[in-house]
Amino acid sequence: MTTKTMKYEIKFDRNLYNLLNDIQYEVFLLKNKATSIAYDWQNFSFSYHDRFGEYPKEKEITGVTLTADINRMLKKDHAKSVYSMTRETAVKEAVDKFKNDKxxxxxxxxxxxRYKRDGSFPIRAKQINHLTKLNSKQYTCKLALLSKEGAKERGLKNGQLDVDLRTGKGAYEILDRIIDGSYKLCDSRITKNKNKFYLLITYSFDSKQMETLYPNKIMGIDLGVNIPAYLAISDDKFYRQPVGSKDEIDSFRRQVESRKRSLQRQRKWCGEGSIGHGTKTRIKPLEKLSGKIARFKDTKNHCWSRYIVNEAIKNNCGVIQMEDLTGIAEENTFLKTWAFYDLKQKIKYKAEEVGIKFVEIKPAHTSGRCSCCGHIHRRVDKDIWRPKQDTFKCMKCDFGHKFYVNADWNAARNIATKDIDKIIDKQLEKQEKELKHNLKYAI
Ligand SMILES: [Zn+2]
Structure with a gap:
């Protein structure tokens, strides 16, 4: 939860401004009075201690907390016209401050x-009602400012007053979000500066990234054999980020396999049919090994997924797109079975946790498509557009000719494209037509 405050000018209205001035004055008197009562209590508490050898317990003497007791005392003849929530919160603020400074x-x-005449006063969230947009520069709300008595004195039906707020650029979006419920309105204040009153609205929201995630900025993630994950961002042709390396997995795999082999050799040497002491001792290291593999998987994938989601946040990506892996041929079993599926799941939940949308796309042609011109290369010509396993070279435009283009990055750029499934389908249709057209002329 992040909490922030934004300042809104209260539109001038003579009656309203007079009333706010009165409340400000009443609260100023109230807080100083509350502070001096708290101080008196402190002195009483010392003489009590001198007499009885212990400090008095607030609740035992007065039946309630000190704050509640002071509120009760002041209610009769202090700030009577001020709405109860403002009055009680102001007293609490004064008593808390005193206790803190004691x-x-x-x-x-x-x-x-000593509180000053021109200080601010509290407005609880519940006192701000019916927040409504008039236009992007003006909003209105009803503020509970006066007690029943206060309203009566002024000839008003109730203590709820219409208050218009002025906003500037950026500030109005916060009010929109409070209205639509994506931000929570919190306890706020009214303050005065150079003869103008302001409502300092405090609001909170779930994830601190929410306001900086753009729904049209997409991070595409290509899971690959050479590099576990390759990142690209839509509309950002310079962003390229490999995550992890094949070496990390390879060296671990080599360790695991050599360990397995040595265990198997041991087993062979002991003989297949031996039961008893020998088997028991051999099972243990194998179990240990599988536990080790599981932990390695888990740690690596947590680490990589955390890094990836942080990259998305840092670059304001509101969406993460990845390929739907179900039904993919089981080549590279080692990577496919553990790294990919588990890594994807971890990215998904970490992304959704911070409010990033997770989208799955069809994997067909994402590596054969040129992310620059959109031409789709057919699988049969793979060695032309992928002259080496990790390189991409477009046969239609010069993408990958002047500079080296990493094949995984090209795929990631495709995956980072909005509605890539539809774009690929359309392109295939177009290429099919062209092919038929060319064939006709060839004949
Ligand atoms: Zn191209």
């Missing part, structure tokens, strides 16, 4: 707090 006050390090 030890320093007693040591003489600081003096007792």
């Amino acid at each position: 030890s320093k006050i007693l040591k003489g390090e600081i003096s007792i707090m």
Whole structure:
């Protein structure tokens, strides 16, 4: 949860401004009074201690907490016209401040707090109602400012007052989000500066990234044999990021396989049919080994998925796109069976946790398509557009001719394209037509 505050000017209205001035004055008196009562309590507490050898417990003496007791005392003749939530919160603020400063006050390090005439006053979230947009520069809401008594004194039906707020660029979007419920309205304040009153709206939202994730910025992730994951970002032709390396997996795999072989040799040497002591001791290291593999998988994939999601956040990507892996031929079993599926799951939940949308796309032709001109290369010509396993060279445009283009990066760029499935289908149709057309002329 992140909490932020934004300042909104309260549109001038003589009656409203007079009333806000009065509340400000009442709250100023109230807070100073509450502070001096808290101070008196402190002195009482010392003499009580001198007499009885222990400090008095607030609740035992007054039946309620100190704050509640002070509120009860002041209710009769202080800030009577002010709405109860503002009044009670102001008292609480004063008492909390006193308690916080107490030890320093007693040591003489600081003096007792004196509130100023032009201070701010609290407005609880519940006091702000019916927030409505008039236009992008003006909003209106109903603020519960006066008590019943206060409203009566002023000849008003109730203590809820219409308050218009002015907003500038950027600030109005926050109000829109409060209205649509994506931001939560929190306890706020009213403050005055150079004869203008402001509502300081405090709001909170779930993930701190939410406001910087763009729904049209897509991160495409290609899972590959050479590099476990390759990242690209839509509309960003310079972004390219390999994640992890084949060596990491290879060296681990070599370790695992050599260990397995040595265990198998041991087994052979002991003989297949031996039961008893020998088998028991051999099972243990094998179990240990599978546990080790599982942990390695898990740690690596957590590490890579965390890195990938952080990259997405850093680059404001509101969407992560990956290939749907179900039904893919089981070549490279080692990578396919563990790394890919598990890694994808981990990316998915970490992305969704921070509000990034996770989208699966059809994997067909994502590696054969030129991410620059859109031409789709057929599988049969693979050695032409992929002269080496890790290189891409377009046969239609000069993508990959002047500079080396990593094949996984090209695929990742395709995967990062919005509606890539549809784009590929259309392109295939177009190429099919062209082919038929060319054949006709060839004949
Ligand atoms: Zn091309």
